[in-house]
Amino acid sequence: MRKWKKFGFAVSLASMLMLTACGSGGSSAGNSGGASGSEILIGVQTPTTGSEAKMGQDMNNAIQLAADEINAKGGILGKKIKLVFADDASDPQTATAAANKLVSQGVAAVVGGYSSGAVLPASGVYHNAGIPMVVTAANSAKIPAQGYKEIFLINGTTVHQAEAAADYMTKKLGAKRIALVHDNSAYAKDLAELTKKSVGQAGGQVVAFEAVNPDEKDFTTLLTKLKNAKPDATYWTAYYAAGGLLIKQFKQLGVPGAIGVGDGSNDKTLIDIAGKDAAEGTFVTTSPTAEFIPGAKAFLDAYKTKYHADPGPYSALAYDGMRLLADAITRANSTDKAAIVKALKETKGFKALEGDIAFKDDNTLEKSNFIVLVVKNGTFALPQ
Structure with a gap:
């Protein structure tokens, strides 16, 4: 999930950055363009502490798996990939420190990025250093809006998600009257506003646009408003x-129409909180997770074999991010940062698990990768 998190800035130096390296000790690549001896240094920025640590570790696992597979086939340009991990804790200040540390380590490129709030400041650091970053999860439209030529997003943006949500509600569900609810967080408000625009373009009408507190527990006042607005669908x-609480109370109060959620709610806990019966039929817009990708069986099997666990929601994207970087370096025939940026920009038809990758002028995906799932018998499934 691509959350825009706000954290306090009182972070100790010890918790600001946890940096480890795969293979031998973390020596700097100096001015060698990210190559040191027989290795190419690739930075990995994810949260491995804080509330999103599990998501970050799942991404790290997938990136490590991809690097191991590439190294087993001879590496890149005759050199082995050496990953340098930096913890951003999904926190802006920690992310800035993590990015500066990776720059000082002399990495050729960076892959990862879970939280938009962490990627936004870190991307400025990479831009100033000319270092390319393949962002594999964070997807706020504010990231490409910065105009940094070095930053590439391989997950659909909030614009893509808004379009997917509006399309599903107006076409698949036949909804004409739409209610939108957010929690005033930057990411959720951004998605709600973009969805409002997309609903209008799709011929629908937004009959309610409401905000609640992030820690709200009682939605009676909100749901009474929605019930009176008589929406065909609520998002x-x-x-x-x-x-989860909203869905539970939505059904209890008998608000008409369908209810759906964005990718920030793509978690089994949503169903647990709402209850299996109340959650039944809820739709969710999300980037594709590995179990719903037709060509991902080999990745799933390899991940489970290596880590004895299922991949996380953004593991497939992280895996492909590492593979895309390796492909770009190979096509550039160099670890020169500017050459890698150029190769990434020229990417056409890269075979990723989620589909072919090519970039628009703003370095976002040419084609949206968002899908829609529905809750069926207590789990997420593809709609019929």
Whole structure:
């Protein structure tokens, strides 16, 4: 999930950055363009502490798996990939420190990025250093809006998600009257506003546009407004903890129409909080997770064999991010940062698990990768 998190800035130096390296000790690549001896240094920025640590570790696992597979086939340009991990804790200040540390380590490129709030400041650091970053999860439209030529997003943006939500509600569900609810967090509000625009373009009408507190527990006042507005569909753009309660109370109060959620609520906990019966039929817009990708069986099997666990929601994207970087360096025939940026920009038809990758002028995906799932018998499934 691509949350825009706000954290306090009182972070100790010890918790600001945890940096480890795969293979031998973390020596700097100096001015060698990210190559040191027989290795190419690739930075990995994810949260491995804080509330999103599990998501970050799942991404790290997938990136490590991809690097191991590439190294087993001879590496890149005759050199082995050496990953340098930096913890951004999904926190802006920590992310800035993590990015500066990776720059000082002399990495050729960076892959990862879970939280938009962490990627936004870190991307400025990479831009100033000329270092390319393949962002594999964070997807706020504010990231490409910065105009940094070095930053590439391989997950659909909030614009893509808004279009997917509006399309599903107006076409698949036949909804004409739409209610939108967010929690005033930057990411959720951004998605709600973009969805409002997309609903209008799709011929629908937004009959309610409401905000609640992020820690809201009682949605009676909101749901009474929605019930009176008589929506055909309601779309929650924030996160699963409050989202689960909203769905539960939505059904209890008998609000008409369908209810759906954005990717910030793509978590089994949403169903647990709402209850299996109340959650039944809820739709969720999300980037594709590995179990719903037709060509991902080999990745799933390899991940489970290596880590004895299922991949996380953004593991497939992280895996492809590492593979895309390796492909770009190979096509550039160099670890020169500018050459890698150029090769990434020229990417056409790269075979990723989620589909072919090519970039628009703003370095976002040429084609949206968002899908829609529905809750069926207590789990997420593809709609019929």
